[in-house]
Amino acid sequence: MDRLHLMTVYVAVVEAESFAGGARKLHMSPPAVTRAVAALEERLGVKLLNRTTRYVRMTEAGQKYYEDAKLIIALADEADNAALGINAEPRGQLTVTASVLFGRLYVMPGIVEYLRRYPAVEVNALFVDRVVNMLEEGVDVAIRIAELPDSSYRALRVGSVRQVLCASPDYLATHGVPHTPDDLLKHQIILARGLNPNNEMRFLRDGLPRTLKLQPILSVSDNDSAASAAMAGLGITRLLSYQIAEPLQTGKLKIVLSEFESPPVPVHILHREGRHSSAKVRSFVDMTAERLRTELSLN
Structure with a gap:
């Protein structure tokens, strides 16, 4: 054969x-x-x-x-x-993955624009809050919010998102505004386990990293629930900036201790192919990189 x-x-x-x-x-x-x-x-x-x-x-x-x-x-x-003579025309099936909320807010609008421009491509969008094995699940492009370990995949950094502490105005009016990380020991803490797998939070103080062990009043497995509990006035939580962009804009949540934030978390576009990548992968990566780099929330 x-x-x-x-x-x-x-x-x-x-x-x-x-x-x-x-x-x-x-x-x-x-x-x-x-x-x-x-x-x-x-x-x-x-x-x-x-x-x-x-x-x-x-x-x-x-x-x-x-x-x-x-x-x-x-x-x-x-x-x-x-x-x-058609090497510039993307075609075929393209599988893309991202976390659920980031995919909905930032990746899906780009997919819609991409399909309008390249109708010969069929996109399979896999939005899940877990790390997808690209090889085993046949994924062509992944958008990852994390520091990446060394791998054979091609990674293109397109921005970063902040790790922010936030609470509702009502909670802060009742319990006071923390001025240092140590003040959190006197506050009610809501932990989103995806970002905080244990009871520790890391901060920067005088340019040096510091870890604080906290006892949460509530631990939840998903970010939306943590944000909802914080908006309801239950306590202070830590999330990624894009996850609470809307409640921050509407005043339902306020950021605290911004001067002690840990370094921003990088956002990468990851793909399996090298310089000879197919037109569908190359064009999608280029469009997505350009779009994400212009998003105001990625800073």
Whole structure:
């Protein structure tokens, strides 16, 4: 069989996590897909996939081969498009991920604009409040709000968001405004566990980092609930600036201890492809980077 065809079948099976899913994606029969992967493994002399009745998983060799095969297929597609004179026209399916609120507020408007400009692309938007494994879930582009560990992915920094302490005007009128981090020990604290996985908060004082252990009156698993409790006057919470942009603008929440804030959290666009990235990935990353860099909340 043609080597590029075998690579294409293998990549489809990996991304669908099943032979049947890969077959549907390629409009092939499941037996034909199974034969193609078996022929590829026989040709290479290595096992690429571990199979069970429920799913397939890559071996270590299979993961490396998947990454290389994706690049080779992208290069082949780029060569075909260049020969046809349409290499600048994005097309195909693009999967994008971001956290739920950030995706809704900042990424979705860009997706709408992108699809209007490039109607030959089909976008799958995966907005979830967890770290998505881009390789396992077939994600092309991720927007991450975090310091990133070293990886083989390409990361483009587009801005940052502040970690802010806030409370309602009613709460501050009743309990007083804290003037130093130590004052928080006398206040009612609401912890959003996504940003504060333990009872510690970090601050900068005289340019030096300081950690304060707090006893919360309420701990919640999601940011919206923490913001709602703070707006109801229950206490002081810490969230990312974009998560409370609206209540800050309307005066429902006020920032406190801004002079002691921890360093801003960077926002990155992450993608799996290198300089030979496909037109759909390249164009989406470029548009999204330009859009996010102009957002007033990213500072």
